[in-house]
Amino acid sequence: MNEKNAIFSTTANSLVDGMDRRKVLLGGIAVAGALAMPAIVRAQSTPKIRIGFWPVASGLPFFAAVDQGYFKAAGLDVEVQKHASAQQAMEAMLSGRAEGSANGVATAVLAVGEIAQPGLMKIFCSNPSNAKYVLDEFIVAKDSPLQSVADLKGTRIACGPGIQNLTIARSILEKAGVADAKVTELPIAQHVAAIATDQVDAIYTLEPTGTVGRLNGVSRVLEAGVVAKYLLGDPMAPWFGGSATLTSTFIQEHPDVAKQFMEAYRRGVTLLKTDPAKARPSLKGYTAIDGALTDEVPMNDYVFYDEFTPEQIAYFQKYFDLFTEKGIFSKKLSVESMLYKA
Known part of the structure; x- marks a missing residue:
């Protein structure tokens, strides 16, 4: 009887020890999770x-x-x-x-x-x-005889890529009386080179293109602030x-x-x-x-x-x-x- 009690006692103690170890393990996981939580929250x-x-x-x-x-x-x-x-x-x-x-x-x-x-x-x-805060402009070669957007009829014209640039360029030309103009899309990084190599006569572009061309002695601004002037009806709009x-x-x-x-x-x-x-x-x-x-x-x-x-x-x-x-x-x-x- 005493031997059975001893075996029972040993088994019970082992179970308790196992439960305690699991509690410690789970507790450790919980603590680790709590410590990690702020990092997770910060990441999220x-x-x-x-x-x-x-x-x-x-x-x-x-x-x-x-x-x-x-x-x-x-x-x-x-x-x-x-x-x-x-x-x-x-x-x-x-x-x-x-x-x-x-x-x-x-x-x-x-x-x-x-x-x-x-x-x-x-x-x-x-x-x-x-016209005051300049972004949009038409540029031409430094020695070009062209003096305004209205002079672009029959010339080779380009603009930046995308539907906004193409639509704006065509609409400005129409408002200036340049009907049925053919406009070619070019990456903006190629605009100054296209003028320098005589690929086109004029380009509707955005700054800093005009500044780059002017300071390199390649191009000049034909007209700036053209969207406000021609499409919004007021150069200062x-x-x-x-x-x-x-x-x-x-x-x-x-x-x-x-x-x-x-x-x-x-x-x-x-x-x-x-x-x-x-x-x-x-x-x-x-x-x-x-x-x-x-x-x-x-x-x-x-x-x-x-x-x-x-x-x-x-x-x-x-x-x-x-x-x-x-x-x-x-x-x-x-x-x-x-x-x-x-």
């Missing part, structure tokens, strides 16, 4: 933000924000994506390969993506240009040709991170407006501008989602309506519906 709260840009001067606030470390200071993981065209930047968002676009990415192209997938993105900053966006999915899934990103981006805009000499060097590496040439590029204006006036929205809508009239937009698109609202 700071997702990678892939932003596409087109190498034009109006993307400068984004370039500066990256170079000055504004995104890193906000604890954000921002990946910079360079695209050969605005359409590629838009398609990256459509396919889920990007969470947004930088200023300079063509607004009309972004709108095409919005029509294809309603609610795709929200505009949080746009870059208006006109704001043309919202490019915009910074975030996808609606990203905003919905990470609302706080989205706000942090926009505020860090706003620091880039503020730097450009208050200390342009500090911001301008960031054109190097992102655009064709290099070295001391960065001081020569004309700057755009920038309007954040909480700064738009009714008049500005009306001009923005007039621009969108042009693409509806031309059949580029399959339906009328509301600018206000695309603007981010806090």
Whole structure:
């Protein structure tokens, strides 16, 4: 009997010891999980933000924000994506390969993506240009006899790639009385070379192309601020040709991170407006501008989602309506519906 009790006691003690070991093991796992939890939460709260840009001067606030470390200071993981065209930047968002676009990415192209997938993105900053804040222009050879857009009838004309550039170039030519003009699309990096080698007589392009051509002694600006003048009816009207966006999915899934990103981006805009000499060097590496040439590029204006006036929205809508009239937009698109609202 005593032997049975001893065996029972030994077995019971073994079971208790096993239970204790399991408790310790489970407790250790729980502690390890608790210690790991903050790291997991941090990883989830700071997702990678892939932003596409087109190498034009109006993307400068984004370039500066990256170079000055504004995104890193906000604890954000921002990946910079360079695209050969605005359409590629838009398609990256459509396919889920990007969470947004930088200023300079063509607004009309972004709108095409919005029509294809309603609610795709929200505009949080746009870059208006006109005769004062120059972005858009026609350039010709330095010694060209051409004096205005109206003189381009019968000449060889090119423009940047994508439906926005092509539609704008053709529409400006029509308004200037240049009917049935044939316009060839060329990558923006080839514009100055195309003038230098006499491939074309004139090109509708965007800064910094005009500055690069002028400072290299190759080309001159025929007319600047042409969208405001010919398509909006006022040389000083704001043309919202490019915009910074975030996808609606990203905003919905990470609302706080989205706000942090926009505020860090706003620091880039503020730097450009208050200390342009500090911001301008960031054109190097992102655009064709290099070295001391960065001081020569004309700057755009920038309007954040909480700064738009009714008049500005009306001009923005007039621009969108042009693409509806031309059949580029399959339906009328509301600018206000695309603007981010806090």
